[in-house]
Amino acid sequence: MSSNGKEPTRTDQEKLKEFEPVFYPKTIAIVGASRNEQKMGSTYLNGLLAGGFEGKLFPVNPKTEEIVGVKAFPSVSSIPDPVDYVIITVPRDLVLDVLEDCAQKKVKVVQIFTAGFSETGEEEGKKLEEGIIKKAEKGKFRVIGPNCIGVFSPKNNMTFYGAGEPGFVAFISQSGGHVAKIILDGMTRELQFSKIVSFGNGCDLDDTDFLEYLAIDPETNIIGLYLEGTKDGKKLFQLIKETSKIKPVVVWKGGRTDTGAKAAASHTGSLAGSYTVWNDAVKQAGAVNVESFEELVDTLLAFQFLSKIENNNVALIGGFADGAGGASVAGSDACASAGLNLSPFSKEIDEKLNNLIPLEGSITVNPLDLSRLEGNLDVLSRIIGLIDSDPRTDIILINEDIDIISFFLSPSMPGRITDLLIESKKVCKKPMVVVSPPALLHDERAKEESKLSDAKIPVYPSIDRAAKSIMNVITYWRNGSQNL
Amino acid sequence: MSSNGKEPTRTDQEKLKEFEPVFYPKTIAIVGASRNEQKMGSTYLNGLLAGGFEGKLFPVNPKTEEIVGVKAFPSVSSIPDPVDYVIITVPRDLVLDVLEDCAQKKVKVVQIFTAGFSETGEEEGKKLEEGIIKKAEKGKFRVIGPNCIGVFSPKNNMTFYGAGEPGFVAFISQSGGHVAKIILDGMTRELQFSKIVSFGNGCDLDDTDFLEYLAIDPETNIIGLYLEGTKDGKKLFQLIKETSKIKPVVVWKGGRTDTGAKAAASHTGSLAGSYTVWNDAVKQAGAVNVESFEELVDTLLAFQFLSKIENNNVALIGGFADGAGGASVAGSDACASAGLNLSPFSKEIDEKLNNLIPLEGSITVNPLDLSRLEGNLDVLSRIIGLIDSDPRTDIILINEDIDIISFFLSPSMPGRITDLLIESKKVCKKPMVVVSPPALLHDERAKEESKLSDAKIPVYPSIDRAAKSIMNVITYWRNGSQNL
Numbered sequence: 001m002s003s004n005g006k007e008p009t010r011t012d013q014e015k016l017k018e019f020e021p022v023f024y025p026k027t028i029a030i031v032g033a034s035r036n037e038q039k040m041g042s043t044y045l046n047g048l049l050a051g052g053f054e055g056k057l058f059p060v061n062p063k064t065e066e067i068v069g070v071k072a073f074p075s076v077s078s079i080p081d082p083v084d085y086v087i088i089t090v091p092r093d094l095v096l097d098v099l100e101d102c103a104q105k106k107v108k109v110v111q112i113f114t115a116g117f118s119e120t121g122e123e124e125g126k127k128l129e130e131g132i133i134k135k136a137e138k139g140k141f142r143v144i145g146p147n148c149i150g151v152f153s154p155k156n157n158m159t160f161y162g163a164g165e166p167g168f169v170a171f172i173s174q175s176g177g178h179v180a181k182i183i184l185d186g187m188t189r190e191l192q193f194s195k196i197v198s199f200g201n202g203c204d205l206d207d208t209d210f211l212e213y214l215a216i217d218p219e220t221n222i223i224g225l226y227l228e229g230t231k232d233g234k235k236l237f238q239l240i241k242e243t244s245k246i247k248p249v250v251v252w253k254g255g256r257t258d259t260g261a262k263a264a265a266s267h268t269g270s271l272a273g274s275y276t277v278w279n280d281a282v283k284q285a286g287a288v289n290v291e292s293f294e295e296l297v298d299t300l301l302a303f304q305f306l307s308k309i310e311n312n313n314v315a316l317i318g319g320f321a322d323g324a325g326g327a328s329v330a331g332s333d334a335c336a337s338a339g340l341n342l343s344p345f346s347k348e349i350d351e352k353l354n355n356l357i358p359l360e361g362s363i364t365v366n367p368l369d370l371s372r373l374e375g376n377l378d379v380l381s382r383i384i385g386l387i388d389s390d391p392r393t394d395i396i397l398i399n400e401d402i403d404i405i406s407f408f409l410s411p412s413m414p415g416r417i418t419d420l421l422i423e424s425k426k427v428c429k430k431p432m433v434v435v436s437p438p439a440l441l442h443d444e445r446a447k448e449e450s451k452l453s454d455a456k457i458p459v460y461p462s463i464d465r466a467a468k469s470i471m472n473v474i475t476y477w478r479n480g481s482q483n484l
Numbered sequence: 485m486s487s488n489g490k491e492p493t494r495t496d497q498e499k500l501k502e503f504e505p506v507f508y509p510k511t512i513a514i515v516g517a518s519r520n521e522q523k524m525g526s527t528y529l530n531g532l533l534a535g536g537f538e539g540k541l542f543p544v545n546p547k548t549e550e551i552v553g554v555k556a557f558p559s560v561s562s563i564p565d566p567v568d569y570v571i572i573t574v575p576r577d578l579v580l581d582v583l584e585d586c587a588q589k590k591v592k593v594v595q596i597f598t599a600g601f602s603e604t605g606e607e608e609g610k611k612l613e614e615g616i617i618k619k620a621e622k623g624k625f626r627v628i629g630p631n632c633i634g635v636f637s638p639k640n641n642m643t644f645y646g647a648g649e650p651g652f653v654a655f656i657s658q659s660g661g662h663v664a665k666i667i668l669d670g671m672t673r674e675l676q677f678s679k680i681v682s683f684g685n686g687c688d689l690d691d692t693d694f695l696e697y698l699a700i701d702p703e704t705n706i707i708g709l710y711l712e713g714t715k716d717g718k719k720l721f722q723l724i725k726e727t728s729k730i731k732p733v734v735v736w737k738g739g740r741t742d743t744g745a746k747a748a749a750s751h752t753g754s755l756a757g758s759y760t761v762w763n764d765a766v767k768q769a770g771a772v773n774v775e776s777f778e779e780l781v782d783t784l785l786a787f788q789f790l791s792k793i794e795n796n797n798v799a800l801i802g803g804f805a806d807g808a809g810g811a812s813v814a815g816s817d818a819c820a821s822a823g824l825n826l827s828p829f830s831k832e833i834d835e836k837l838n839n840l841i842p843l844e845g846s847i848t849v850n851p852l853d854l855s856r857l858e859g860n861l862d863v864l865s866r867i868i869g870l871i872d873s874d875p876r877t878d879i880i881l882i883n884e885d886i887d888i889i890s891f892f893l894s895p896s897m898p899g900r901i902t903d904l905l906i907e908s909k910k911v912c913k914k915p916m917v918v919v920s921p922p923a924l925l926h927d928e929r930a931k932e933e934s935k936l937s938d939a940k941i942p943v944y945p946s947i948d949r950a951a952k953s954i955m956n957v958i959t960y961w962r963n964g965s966q967n968l
Contacts, residue, residue, distance in 0.1 A: 175810025
């Protein structure tokens with residue numbers, strides 16, 4: 001996938017092999033780990049240990065012989081074993097010396113956490129970053145960073161204190177904070193990752209390098225990107241276009257407003273450019289553009305759990321307890337605003353539904369308001385089955401509220417509805433999505449969310465967010481069919 | 485505030501007195517309470533008992549002599565005490581007979597939970613609802629509903645199982661579900677209510693009656709409205725305009741899309757009309773228009789906790805732990821998109837900040853990225869003090885993340901930051917708002933949210949939602965100054 005056609009096209013196998021030490025190193029040295037637990041080097045060491053990294057770890061610190069029971073070395077070159085990967089956390093002015101040491105040891109990849117380089121906008125920082133590039137070229141190792149949190153590779157147990165079960169979503173980010181946050185959010189919402197990279201200033205390996213790799217990575221089916229800018233827009237968008245043909249790419253741009261762009265310039269030194277141009281380019285490349293952290297996670301979750309959907313007919317099932325009419329109206333507005341269609345049920349299904357649901361206070365059209373169902377789960381199960389069989393429905397959207405169901409029906413009812421949805425999901429042909437807003441019963445809500453997510457049913461905290469995420473998935477597949 | 489000028493203008497005192505039996509009844513009869521706990525009448529009885537209603541409660545049911553230890557009566561007219569308020573939950577076809585009974589007893593207010601009237605669109609339902617109006621006129625009592633959950637009056641302990649501490653926010657809603665949900669959300673986020681009304685079909689007392697009352701109610705400082713339509717748009721908007729001059733009015737319209745409007749027609753029989761016209765009318769009346777349940781609650785919360793703000797210069801303080809740069813960029817985008825201004829600090833403050841914050845990895849402009857502060861709360865406290873003293877700042881927005889702070893600093897740090905913010909709030913002149921996204925440590929997050937809310941600092945789950953709510957408050961006060 002070379003963009004200029006000058007370099008020889010590497011085969012996928014070569015490319016995958018080239019990135020093996022990045023995502024599957026067998027040995028990692030951490031320069032700057034210390035007995036002081038507050039130091040970032042110690043956070044890396046403790047995080048990798050707690051995450052269950054199975055290769056060898058080598059703390060590097062000339063002032064100590066052992067850290068948390070792991071033998072320390074005075075330098076990278078003094079480590080007797082081969083070293084695949086080095087994490088550098090020492091102060092800026094020591095970084096070039098450590099790189100010299102890495103070159104001597106013939107390490108393959110160096111990740112630089114240390115900040116204070118080109119992103120400061122100052123001459124000294126820029127000059128030091130040029131020094132990093134020169135050392136890397138001479139030492140024949142690749143660099144991730146500086147000013148980054150680096151690589152998380154859950155299958156290799158290369159994480160900070162774990163990152164949930166491995167999955168098939170990859171995330172490439174210019175920001176380390178978003179990486180930490182997406183891992184934690186992922187653990188809450190069961191968004192599961194193949195690979196995560198925060199590349200910071202990207203002085204060597206950057207957005208396009210990682211995208212090129214993840215496009216062919218057999219463990220990655222969905223790619224999220226957070227960028228504040230890019231060095232080579234033409235190359236990036238060409239790559240996004242090619243990748244989008246194979247797997248969904250979701251792009252969040254930091255610095256889409258002038259104010260945000262200024263903050264981005266201070267953060268990673270990125271020059272943001274026009275957001276309108278960016279947005280159009282993302283869409284033309286067949287990728288999905290999102291505008292907040294929440295929308296990014298929501299959309300990745302939708303891609304993770306939902307199959308290919310090209311049609312936008314949603315059946316909205318709401319209520320299960322008294323007073324759900326308002327939620328039906330709000331749900332209809334949210335769906336319609338996002339571009340989803342609450343199509344009427346087919347005549348046959350409509351008649352069958354009318355026989356199942358008592359009239360007073362219920363609404364048998366779409367959206368279905370089941371206020372008067374009063375916990376009759378047998379009827380609910382049959383309703384879902386009927387709607388699943390309706391050719392006019394493409395997606396089943398369930399709008400529930402743990403507090404209201406517990407309050408009006410019984411505290412055990414949310415759990416019983418979850419079990420029913422999980423059973424229904426096993427036989428339903430149509431994708432199923434659940435909306436469950438934050439609840440006073442927050443432990444109970446978290447428990448039900450976890451059970452539903454385990455059953456591959458995505459859960460959203462608001463109908464607006466669910467509707468938008470579903471529409472993002474549909475938009476991708478619709479574009480996809482045109483692109484392919 | 486009569487709109488047509490024909491009726492004699494009642495004084496505020498008369499109006500307040502007229503609504504006394506609506507919000508402060510001393511005796512309530514519940515027709516349809518039974519020994520079956522699943523029946524709605526029993527939910528009302530148990531809810532009022534659990535909520536600590538201090539007046540007398542009379543279950544009405546000819547088939548039993550006592551329910552949960554409370555003496556029951558065969559009819560309203562057989563109750564020996566005077567009856568101020570009656571809640572009717574019996575099936576539709578019995579409602580008119582119960583109203584006859586209420587008239588005989590000379591009750592003052594009747595709330596009808598029962599559905600199946602004009603909202604069904606059927607002739608029979610419409611005719612029965614006309615019957616309700618005739619009975620009310622003849623019997624000289626006021627009706628709330630039918631098809632409604634009715635009145636919550638926390639100061640009178642007239643609630644379902646409590647509704648949190650009484651406050652000064654009122655909510656008028658055509659939907660009962662939104663009422664139940666806002667009470668539960670209010671208890672989570674410490675949004676505190678003076679009065680809440682779900683009026684359903686509003687065959688007698690409706691949106692304009694309640695708005696007229698709440699405009700002059702000394703216990704209400706902020707009014708939220710959820711409407712799917714209105715009988716008299718001219719009267720409603722005239723009232724909103726007059727009320728907005730005295731206190732903030734926040735309006736959420738259900739059925740703003742064609743799809744939502746159809747659902748609204750099935751729900752409360754409302755004809756929705758054009759949303760663009762509605763939206764313009766709300767703005768011209770000097771009220772705040774919101775478009776989702778979340779934005780409604782967020783905005784009411786902002787009005788509850790924030791003083792009058794007319795200028796939009798926000799100081800955004802982010803991070804406190806590593807990798808907060810991305811959050812600063814996202815925060816800047818969110819603020820700018822909402823219409824807030826991240827103004828540069830004044831030169832004097834900027835210099836002082838530069839002396840306080842170490843350069844590497846931190847950003848001393850606005851937004852402030854305190855990644856490298858590493859839990860130095862003394863410095864944080866001085867930073868907040870400096871920013872509070874800056875004439876270029878109108879609002880202090882704190883962007884924190886419980887998970888990341890706990891992870892990178894220490895599990896006790898979120899609690900210590902909360903304590904610091906509460907102390908700072910006591911001396912700060914500028915309003916303070918906190919963003920704390922949903923966390924893996926959700927119990928911890930809920931605890932900190934509760935402490936901050938108790939200290940009158942509003943907490944939002946995302947920067948987008950915080951920024952939008954702040955801007956809604958500013959927009960109201962800006963309009964207000966023009967209107968007054």
